[in-house]
Amino acid sequence: MNFKKFLLLTxxxxxxxxxxxxxxxxxxxxxxxxxxxxxxxxxxxxFGTMHxxxxxxxxxxxxxxxxxxxxxxxxxxxxxxxxxxNLLGIIGKMxxxxxxxxLLSQQQLSKLDSFWxxxxxxxxxxxxxxxxxxxxxxxxxxKLVNCKDKNSxxxxxxxxxxxxxxxxxxxxxxxxxxxxxxxxxxxxxEAQAKFLxxxxxxxxxxxxxxxxxxxxxxxxxxxxxxxxxxxxxxxPIEYRDLFLSQRNHKWLEIIxxxxxxxxxxxxxxxxxxxxxxxxxxxxxHQEGYKITPLxxxxxxxxx
Numbered sequence: 570m571n572f573k574k575f576l577l578l579t580x581x582x583x584x585x586x587x588x589x590x591x592x593x594x595x596x597x598x599x600x601x602x603x604x605x606x607x608x609x610x611x612x613x614x615x616f617g618t619m620h621x622x623x624x625x626x627x628x629x630x631x632x633x634x635x636x637x638x639x640x641x642x643x644x645x646x647x648x649x650x651x652x653x654x655n656l657l658g659i660i661g662k663m664x665x666x667x668x669x670x671x672l673l674s675q676q677q678l679s680k681l682d683s684f685w686x687x688x689x690x691x692x693x694x695x696x697x698x699x700x701x702x703x704x705x706x707x708x709x710x711x712k713l714v715n716c717k718d719k720n721s722x723x724x725x726x727x728x729x730x731x732x733x734x735x736x737x738x739x740x741x742x743x744x745x746x747x748x749x750x751x752x753x754x755x756x757x758x759e760a761q762a763k764f765l766x767x768x769x770x771x772x773x774x775x776x777x778x779x780x781x782x783x784x785x786x787x788x789x790x791x792x793x794x795x796x797x798x799x800x801x802x803x804x805p806i807e808y809r810d811l812f813l814s815q816r817n818h819k820w821l822e823i824i825x826x827x828x829x830x831x832x833x834x835x836x837x838x839x840x841x842x843x844x845x846x847x848x849x850x851x852x853x854h855q856e857g858y859k860i861t862p863l864x865x866x867x868x869x870x871x872x
Contacts, residue, residue, distance in 0.1 A: 599862040600791055601840055602633070603850060607858045611833030613824065614641060615849060616866055617840030619786050623716040627869050628787065634866045638736050641835035643827065647842075648749060649742035662750040665758060669698040669705075672762035684769050688712050702761035703753045709768055713779045738835070741827075743820045756808055786840070789865040798841050814847040821852045 605613040614637040622628065638644070670678055685694040690708045697705055753761065768775065778797060785793035820838075828834055836849070843850045854860050 600865060601786070601789065601794075601843075602863040602866040603843070604637075604861040604863055605850075605853045605858040606861070607856070609830055610828050611642070611830065612640065613828055613833065613853070613858070614638075614835045614863075615843060615853075616835070616837040617843045618837050619783065620839060621710070621714045622783055622787065623714065627871060628867045629870045630867050631865065633864055637863075638738060638835050641736075641738060641833045643832060643834050644738045644740045645824075645827075645834050645836045645838075646740065646742055647838050648744050648746050649740050662747055662753075663700050663704045665699055665701045665704075667758050669694075669700075669702065669762075672702060672758055673766070677762075677766055681766070681769060684772075701753050702758065702765040703756065705765055706768065709765075709772070712772060713776050714783075715776065715780070743823060743838070744816070752811060755811055760808075787867075787869060794840060795844060798844065813841065813845075817842055817847055817849055817852060820849065821856070824849075824853070825856065 601617040603615040605615060616634070669681075673681065682694050685708075688711075690711065697708075782794060782797045785797065820842075824834065824836070838849070842848060845851065850860055
């Protein structure tokens with residue numbers, strides 16, 4: 570696995586934690602694609618993505634997405650994957666102040682090592698002892714998303730990049746990768762270790778839910794996706810605001826500053842960021858934007 574794909578998996582860990590949200594939003598989810606309009610400003614388009622999709626090569630973007638990108642002036646994603654500056658300082662952000670054997674009991678460490686070997690994960694676990702426990706979640710993701718062709722995981726986001734280049738849209742990221750990884754620093758290492766072991770203990774159920782989530786997403790079954798996202802209660806509630814609400818409010822500030830009579834934005838972020846009373850849909854609604862659900866942004870094409 571090359572470094573860029575490896576980073577995408579790591580970033581998925583950050584963004585998968587945003588899947589904890591509330592369902593008391595005024596705007597109920599009807600699709601993964603929305604248009605937001607406000608007088609005096611060019612339209613916004615919000616595309617709720619999944620960061621990993623199996624068989625993504627079969628997904629074809631519909632004309633509604635192409636038309637939206639033609640009408641936009643900037644493409645905004647959670648981070649700009651193509652920006653070399655994003656990679657600076659990444660390795661340092663992954664190092665832990667405590668080695669894994671200091672955070673886990675011998676029994677837990679043996680259990681984790683057995684999982685590692687049984688799933689043939691590389692590098693060996695011992696080579697990652699000095700990394701943060703949440704960083705190790707990127708490897709477990711490979712088990713959760715059991716695709717024959719794992720190179721297709723990032724296809725949705727990369728396809729958006731390819732479309733962006735066709736339309737000559739400048740790409741911006743709401744956050745740097747370094748900032749996303751710095752969020753781990755706000756979670757005690759002991760809490761990270763517990764979350765890591767909880768995932769190992771529940772790996773089979775999580776894999777079933779992940780496969781169902783991906784299936785519901787590609788079928789545009791938003792009700793199913795929303796239920797699965799909001800039913801995920803694994804992550805400690807005291808950190809949910811850090812990974813979801815706080816980031817959404819920061820992104821809203823950027824959107825309101827950038828969106829004007831001259832600049833329309835095509836925004837592609839994890840679907841979890843659109844949901845809930847502090848999701849982007851609701852926050853924009855509160856700022857006076859008219860929210861319009863659009864048709865499914867993609868179709869499945871058998872090859």
